[in-house]
Amino acid sequence: MPVLTSEVKTEKSVDKQHSETQQHISSNAKKVQLQSVTKTYSNGSHALLNANLEVKKGEFLFITGPSGSGKSTLLKLLYGQELPTQGEVIVDECNVAALKGDRLSLLRRRIGIVFQDYKLINQRTVAENVTFVLQAQGYTRKEIQRRLEPTLKLVGLLNKADCFPDQLSGGEQQRVSIARAIVSTPPLLLADEPTGNLDPDNSWQVIQILQKLNSFGATVIVTTHDEQLVRRCNHPVVQVRNGRLFRK
Numbered sequence: 001m002p003v004l005t006s007e008v009k010t011e012k013s014v015d016k017q018h019s020e021t022q023q024h025i026s027s028n029a030k031k032v033q034l035q036s037v038t039k040t041y042s043n044g045s046h047a048l049l050n051a052n053l054e055v056k057k058g059e060f061l062f063i064t065g066p067s068g069s070g071k072s073t074l075l076k077l078l079y080g081q082e083l084p085t086q087g088e089v090i091v092d093e094c095n096v097a098a099l100k101g102d103r104l105s106l107l108r109r110r111i112g113i114v115f116q117d118y119k120l121i122n123q124r125t126v127a128e129n130v131t132f133v134l135q136a137q138g139y140t141r142k143e144i145q146r147r148l149e150p151t152l153k154l155v156g157l158l159n160k161a162d163c164f165p166d167q168l169s170g171g172e173q174q175r176v177s178i179a180r181a182i183v184s185t186p187p188l189l190l191a192d193e194p195t196g197n198l199d200p201d202n203s204w205q206v207i208q209i210l211q212k213l214n215s216f217g218a219t220v221i222v223t224t225h226d227e228q229l230v231r232r233c234n235h236p237v238v239q240v241r242n243g244r245l246f247r248k
C-alpha cells in the first residue's frame with residue numbers, strides 16, 4: 001500500500017487510502033476449492049464427508065447449518081488449522097495441506113479471520129489489538145500508523161482507538177476483531193459466526209462492514225445460524241448438513 005505523506009491524516013487522505021486498499025485487494029482476491037474433502041477427527045467424529053465447494057474470487061458466501069454440522073471445520077481447513085483426512089483444500093491455487101513452515105505462515109497472513117468470541121487482548125487498547133499482528137509480522141511503525149486510521153474508520157471506531165476491550169460494547173468488540181482481521185488487507189476473509197453474540201442491529205452493522213470489504217474485491221466466507229440475516233442479504237448460500245454441503 002502506498003505511503004501517505006502527511007502524518008496528520010485528513011478525511012480526504014483516509015478516503016484516498018480506502019480506494020488504494022480497494023485496488024490492492026482486488027488484484028489479490030482468492031479462489032477457494034474443496035475437492036472431495038472428508039474430515040474425520042481423531043476421536044472418530046465425522047465433520048465433513050466428501051465435500052466439494054468452489055468459491056470464486058470476490059464472492060460473498062454464507063455457510064449455514066445446524067450446530068455440529070461442520071461449518072467451523074470447513075473454515076479451519078481453509079486456513080490450515082486442520083488437515084483433511086481425504087481430498088484437497090485449495091486456496092489461491094495452493095494445496096493447503098502441502099504447505100509447511102514459512103509458506104503456510106505466508107498464506108495465513110493473507111487470510112483475515114474473525115471469530116464469534118472476538119479473541120481480543122483485554123490488557124491492550126483497541127489500536128494495539130488491531131496492530132499487534134502487523135508488529136509481529138515486522139511492519140514498520142510508519143506503515144502500521146498508515147494502516148490503522150483508515151481501518152478504524154471503516155469499522156466506525158476511530159474515536160475508540162485508546163479504549164480497552166472491556167470499555168466497549170459487544171458489537172464494538174466484534175468490530176475491533178474485524179479491524180484486526182482486515183488491517184493487513186487480506187484478499188480472503190473468513191468469519192466464523194461473527195454475529196453469534198450480537199443483537200440484530202449490531203449483526204447487521206457487522207455484515208455491512210463485511211459487505212464493504214467484499215465490495216473492495218475481497219472474497220468473504222461467513223458462517224452463521226442466522227437465517228434472517230442470510231435472507232436479508234442476497235448472497236449465495238451453502239448449507240452444511242451432517243458434513244455434506246448443499247448449494248441453496
Ligand SMILES: Nc1ncnc2c1ncn2[C@@H]1O[C@H](COP(=O)(O)OP(=O)(O)OP(=O)(O)O)[C@@H](O)[C@H]1O
Pocket residue numbers: 041042043045046047065066067068069070071072073074
Ligand atoms: N477438535 C475436534 N475434535 C474432535 N471432534 C471435533 C473437533 N472439532 C469439531 N469436532 C466435531 O466435528 C463436528 C463438526 O464440528 P464443527 O465445529 O465444525 O461444527 P459447526 O457446524 O461449526 O458447529 P457450531 O455451529 O456449533 O459451531 C462435530 O461433531 C464436532 O463435535
